[in-house]
Amino acid sequence: MTTPPRGKAFPKGRGGNPSGRPKGARNKALVALDALLDGEGEVIVKKAIELAKDGDTVALRLCLERLIPPRKDRPVAFTLPKLETPADAVKASAALLEAVAGGDLTPSEAAELQKLVDGFTQAIHVHDIDARLRRLEGDQ
Structure with missing residues (x-):
């Protein structure tokens, strides 16, 4: 094994x-x-609740954030049509619109899924441009 370069403790790609850290290590x-906080956690939580009840908005926000955490992404129960051609992307967009109109998807869920369809369409365009460019360069 060779000596790592000066200033680097380990070879590139190796720590x-x-x-890694053992499972459960804190x-x-x-x-x-x-x-x-050992033994004091319950007292502190009760005090925060008491302050929130008395109208302390900071304590109230703290309690609410613990009771109702910020919403994170969740899986969406919607099957996009298989995407292989640009025509499939049009069908997928229509299916998303129909799902929003029918109440099966929220507009924001459909917008996120549409980003995937748009990315697919963009990849097809880039692939087509690259293929055309290669044909042109090959012909010259």
Whole structure:
């Protein structure tokens, strides 16, 4: 094995711990925080709830964020038609529009799925341009 270049501790692509952090290992700061809060967590939560009930908007927001976490993406139960040609992209767009009109998808869900269809269409255009360019360059 060769010596790594100066200023680099490990060869490119290899770290000092190839196995990574062991499962269940915790950050030292979190372990220290847990030790500080040990036994006090319930008292602190009760105080935050009490402050929220008394109208403290910061405490209220904190409690609500814990009770109702921000919504994240979720799987959408919708099957796009198979995409192989530009005509398939038109069919997929029509299917998305129909699903929104029928109440099966929200407009924002359909918009996100349409981005996938648009990406597919863009990939076809780039592929076609590349093929045409190769034919032209080959003919000259």
